[in-house]
Amino acid sequence: MTQSAQSIWTDIERIRAQAPLIHNITNFVVMNNTANALLALGASPAMVHAPEEVEDFVSISSALVVNIGTLDATFVAGMRLAMRQAKALGKPIVFDPVGVGATNFRNQVSEELLALAAPDVIRGNASEIMALAGLNAQTKGVDSLYGSEAAVDAARRLSALTGGVVVISGATDYIIQGEKTSIISNGHPLMTKVTGMGCTATALTGAFAAVNSDYFQAATHAMAVMGIAGELAVEKKPAPGSLQLNFLDALYELTEAAIADRLQLTYA
Numbered sequence: 001m002t003q004s005a006q007s008i009w010t011d012i013e014r015i016r017a018q019a020p021l022i023h024n025i026t027n028f029v030v031m032n033n034t035a036n037a038l039l040a041l042g043a044s045p046a047m048v049h050a051p052e053e054v055e056d057f058v059s060i061s062s063a064l065v066v067n068i069g070t071l072d073a074t075f076v077a078g079m080r081l082a083m084r085q086a087k088a089l090g091k092p093i094v095f096d097p098v099g100v101g102a103t104n105f106r107n108q109v110s111e112e113l114l115a116l117a118a119p120d121v122i123r124g125n126a127s128e129i130m131a132l133a134g135l136n137a138q139t140k141g142v143d144s145l146y147g148s149e150a151a152v153d154a155a156r157r158l159s160a161l162t163g164g165v166v167v168i169s170g171a172t173d174y175i176i177q178g179e180k181t182s183i184i185s186n187g188h189p190l191m192t193k194v195t196g197m198g199c200t201a202t203a204l205t206g207a208f209a210a211v212n213s214d215y216f217q218a219a220t221h222a223m224a225v226m227g228i229a230g231e232l233a234v235e236k237k238p239a240p241g242s243l244q245l246n247f248l249d250a251l252y253e254l255t256e257a258a259i260a261d262r263l264q265l266t267y268a
């Protein structure tokens with residue numbers, strides 16, 4: 001058993017024991033998927049976005065996940081209040097810039113939120129990370145037009161700007177903070193055929209950040225667990241509907257042995 005596999009397992013045990021409350025301001029498409037994934041992992045999710053209550057909710061939560069997938073003015077108002085409160089209280093903020101680069105609205109809101117309260121972890125696909133770093137990157141709505149390796153330089157610039165961790169997901173996941181890089185090669189291409197798998201990666205990162213204040217490790221562990229659970233689910237049945245269900249079961253049934261056997265983690 002490698003030290004990395006052990007360290008992932010320690011975090012999973014903490015999540016299962018503590019069931020940290022994860023406050024999600026997320027999009028209408030994935031609210032159900034990501035709440036179920038957090039529950040299957042062992043965390044306690046709540047999807048709360050009303051500006052009237054987000055500050056109170058942040059104060060009782062262990063991490064805040066902000067996802068801009070189905071933005072409107074009310075969501076933005078809630079995000080501002082929640083992120084400011086999380087910063088004030090020292091709670092981890094994980095940010096998913098879904099579809100940034102596709103419209104000016106998403107670009108402006110993302111830029112404003114990053115300046116207001118720098119996220120501890122940003123997780124996006126290559127198009128999103130490049131767009132967020134200020135490159136004029138092409139995007140196909142919420143899907144990437146580039147492989148994850150194309151966004152490594154952009155992720156490093158973004159990390160320098162926020163001081164936080166930046167994760168680029170894809171066939172290979174890159175987790176970057178300053179000069180540090182970890183690389184996860186687990187997962188399966190069929191994961192792109194289920195909506196919300198990226199959002200799920202971001203939500204699970206919130207759960208790991210709630211129990212591990214080394215956010216570089218927390219993000220690495222979340223991406224490893226995503227990839228391994230994805231592989232286990234595809235092995236049960238390689239089709240999108242089954243993958244969606246079997247992924248939840250794989251998270252719930254995940255063992256230390258499966259992590260040790262399958263983990264494909266390197267550092268660059």
Ligand SMILES: Nc1ncnc2c1ncn2[C@@H]1O[C@H](COP(=O)(O)OP(=O)(O)O)[C@@H](O)[C@H]1O
Nearest residue numbers: 125169170171173187188189191197198201226
């Ligand atoms: N080609 C692939 N091979 C293996 N895993 C993948 C592949 N594409 C995406 N994944 C995995 O699917 C999850 C969602 O990533 P991604 O599709 O990049 O996010 P998004 O849905 O935000 O575009 C991540 O855990 C990632 O590692």
Ligand SMILES: Cc1ncsc1CCOP(=O)(O)O
Nearest residue numbers: 027029069142196197198199
């Ligand atoms: C399809 C879609 N449209 C707006 S948000 C969303 C979900 C995107 O989820 P993911 O980036 O995890 O595939």
Ligand SMILES: [Mg+2]
Nearest residue numbers: 098125198199
């Ligand atoms: Mg996404």
